[in-house]
Amino acid sequence: MDYQELANKIKIWAKELGFDKVGITDVDLSKHEKELQRWLDAGYHGDMDWMARHGMMRARPDELLPGTIRVISARMHYLPVNAEFASTLNNPELGYISRYAVGRDYHKVVRNQLKKLGNKILAEVNELQFRPFVDSAPILERPLAEKAGLGWRGKHSLLLDKDVGSWFFLGELLVDIPLPTDSPGTEQCGSCKACITSCPTNAILSEGIIDSRKCISYLTIEYSGVIPEEYRKAMGNRIYGCDDCQLVCPWNRNAPLTRQNDFERRPVFNYPELITLFSWDEHTFLKNLEGSPIRRIGYEQWLRNISIAMGNAPFSTKIVKALKAKKGFSSLLDVHIDWALKQHEGKNHTQSRQHARLIRIIEKGIPRDA
Structure with missing residues (x-):
């Protein structure tokens, strides 16, 4: 040979x-x-x-x-x-x-x-x-x-x-x-x-x-x-x-x-919005990820990862609502959802303060005879 x-x-x-x-x-x-x-x-x-x-x-x-x-x-x-x-x-x-x-x-x-x-x-x-x-x-x-x-x-x-x-x-x-x-x-x-x-x-x-x-x-x-x-x-x-x-x-x-x-x-990952991915139920998760390496981490871990990303996203009432809707799924997920919600509470407070400040600036700048 x-x-x-x-x-x-x-x-x-x-x-x-x-x-x-x-x-x-x-x-x-x-x-x-x-x-x-x-x-x-x-x-x-x-x-x-x-x-x-x-x-x-x-x-x-x-x-x-x-x-x-x-x-x-x-x-x-x-x-x-x-x-x-x-x-x-x-x-x-x-x-x-x-x-x-x-x-x-x-x-x-x-x-x-x-x-x-x-x-x-x-x-x-x-x-x-x-x-x-x-x-x-x-x-x-x-x-x-x-x-x-x-x-x-x-x-x-x-x-x-x-x-x-x-x-x-x-x-x-x-x-x-x-x-x-x-x-x-x-x-x-x-x-x-x-x-x-x-x-x-x-x-x-x-x-x-x-x-x-x-x-x-x-x-x-x-x-x-x-x-x-x-x-x-x-x-x-x-x-x-x-x-x-x-x-x-x-x-x-x-x-x-x-x-x-x-x-x-795969098409489901074309500009994948966090809120959409988080909304999948377990059946949808398994169906959409058939033949994907992501499947092996399981549905709970998938939600855990996304909940952290949602906590890092800009304040959104839709995100807050989606996070709250998944509360109670598991104790592991709840830990991360609670953290994410806390991040949004802080962002909402900061956003509200900035909005109030902007209103005050606008009001001060409006002429009395306008």
Whole structure:
């Protein structure tokens, strides 16, 4: 078997299956084990217990699939047409959803294509043990992708490529054949700290070190409890995930759009008004988000996130009425609704004072004989 020729074929097949680039690496991630353990020991994984539960298996792909000696790392761009970043973030009456989640759940899309790639390789070599992963197992996908030459890990911990930025999904295909490996990516962030300084909650502690407990993506997606008050205003209108660290990254200025229709924005997320999203009952939530990654956070957490955004929105009697209408749904939601209502009480008081002051100014300026 000419494994170099096979590797070349794999990269061609991957492009045909919708991947934008693939690389091949060995399974040695031993140099990342101490770094991972320090991160876990510091508690930066928050409530994501599964990260600690699997321990060092995350750095040992061959423990996930015994016999694995190579990892085929693949990426697929997901930036949709008309992403509308600024118009959504700058309108506090709309709900901002991380751009990876406005379309179909990427886990299924990417995994299905990786499985097809594995079957193509199997047909070529006749005997192959393979297994695809897309956030579905404890594996350090970014260090693997970096070793496979797909880019380098930026200071925000995401993978970056100087030609395409970071708007892409990663997936891995573990195989037991000795394919030639690619050269690793090299760091090119230099002195830039845009992602660190732009993080709304200061979750990026240092280069590549993220405290998940402060991260808006973690808080709105992974965390199911009461969101600490200190982060609620900083969340703004972000109701599912956060893209700020990617939005300010200079390498993303010329990021390509996705070739996958599955990742385009679904109609319900065209200028999604908070009050409309909050009005969905659970049946509507499940129906409108069928096939969406957002579904996994559940209806209660969805309402929790939106209630915080509504608390950060300008004063509106409609918003106040909508919030009060959901009171009593659950004790968790009530905590956040009460906070949101308190924000609007303050805004209403300030608005009333400003209105009264304006009236006084107008009255003083009206001539007596008018």
